[in-house]
Amino acid sequence: MTRTIEELIPEYIRGLPAYVPGRPIEEVERELKIRAIKLASNENPLGPSPLAVEAAKKALAESHRYPDGGAKRLRETLAKRHGVSPEEIFIALGSSEVIDLASRCVLRPGLEGITSEGSYAPFSLAIRASGARLRLTPLRNYTFDLEAIGKEVTAETRIIYLANPNNPTGTAFSHAELEEFLGNVRDDVLVVLDEAYIHYAERADMPRSVELYRRHKNLLILRTFSKVYGLAGQRVGYAIGQEGYTRAFNQLKTPFNTSNVGQAAALAALDDAEHVRRSIENNQRERRRLVEGLKSLGLRPAPSETNFVFVETGPETPETCDALMRAGVIVRPLGWMGLPEAMRVTVGVPAENGRFLAALEMALSTRTDRKELAGR
Missing domain, CATH: 3.90.1150.10 (Aspartate Aminotransferase, domain 1)
Incomplete structure (x- = not known):
């Protein structure tokens, strides 16, 4: 048939x-x-940063060559900034690529992922695209309700997506709230923390995510060059996570997932304070x-x-x-x-x-x- x-x-x-x-x-x-x-x-x-524009122009002249598939210089620069090893940095086609890869790594039919209603749509899509069950919790005062999310965790839960600050509501939870939440989540549940807008936050008690990462190995931090660095069109993001996760991401990603132009622009943008x-x-x-x-x-x-x-x-x-x-x-x-x-x-x-x-x-x-x- x-x-x-x-x-x-x-x-x-x-x-x-x-x-x-x-x-x-x-x-x-x-x-x-x-x-x-x-x-x-x-x-x-x-x-974009004027320095990034100049670096991109120079890199464009070498566009007949494949880019550095491991983005070595960019990984090393970011690792030094965050006080982690280069092996704990994964360079991605925007942070959206990591959102997808994280679910592909830890989910399969029969397992579950959790995120919030009224948040970044690719979180839910990544969970569902892996064949897993999606659990959604309501926002509280337009913000992720970490207590409610914690209550939704089951034996089948393997991943939780958080955005802080949240897109599209713009709100944020505090360091103390995230610290308490992570202390109550099992080690075998990957917590993906998307901090795309972190540079714009003004509140004094924003989470010190890298500090928490050093104590909670199931935390995966996402950052992007699309927002404050002004490189949305270049599609460069990165993750900070345990080497086991970053190694798996490299096994799953497409070859040469970021261009030589994007990598050069990102490196220059980091220097343009x-x-x-x-x-x-x-x-x-x-x-x-x-x-x-x-x-x-x-x-x-x-x-x-x-x-x-x-x-x-x-x-x-x-x-x-x-x-x-x-x-x-x-x-x-x-x-x-x-x-x-x-x-x-x-x-x-x-x-x-x-x-x-x-x-x-x-x-x-x-x-x-x-x-x-x-x-x-």
Whole structure:
């Protein structure tokens, strides 16, 4: 009996939703014939480090050569910065690659993975793509509820995904909370801690993750060059983890998973402390401005430790996001992440944030639920 191509694919893969990227700015400008700004994908509005750009240009001239498949120089540099061995560093095609590889390493049908509702979608996808059972816990005050996650752990649990700060809500839990959580999790459960936005956090009690890693060998820390370093287009991330895990990742990854251009840009970006400083300062200043502007419109944005702001704008949020896009302002509606009444807005430069707030005020003024929105 002939089987269709779809029938040859396991059911647990056929049922997976595809990741939904933000709309490219070029596509919106072509469609609407306007000059647009993109505040949807949490990119660094100051762009990449000038040092990284120059390093990338030089590396591009050697693009006829395969890159260093082990990213030796980048691993050694990061290992020195974090006080670990190079063998504890895995260089990845963005931190998203490690999210996938971690589940592939420890999960199989019959086992379980845990993460939270209202968090980064690839966590759930990685668990389900491994054929394992996905367990989800609700957010508490827009933040990972570590106590609730701990109660969901069973004998079949092998992996837990945490994002701190969380995407898309921007909130964070503390060092003490994570320390207590790790103390209550079995050693055979891998805890994946995604710290993509860690450089933007201002609260004083953020987890000192590498310190905790030295005491908890089942902790895997993820970082990326896509955010504060401004290299989202180069797709370079890394993990800090026990050599057993990093060795397994190297066995599973595709050959030459990061380019010579990406590696060179990442190395140069690490040396550009001034660019990082300016990026963080702009974010702190403009994030406060966005929060105050949203509050002045009667909204209640969630507290943010990131380079974006999460805000609920009621049942008409999809229509409001459409109105913003027609005004040339691209933000991220979050219905596809199970948050249909919320949007996420990247912190831009002053002119971009001013344009967003003006466009949002106009969009809200036409809504039928304006009075109800102010009372939320």
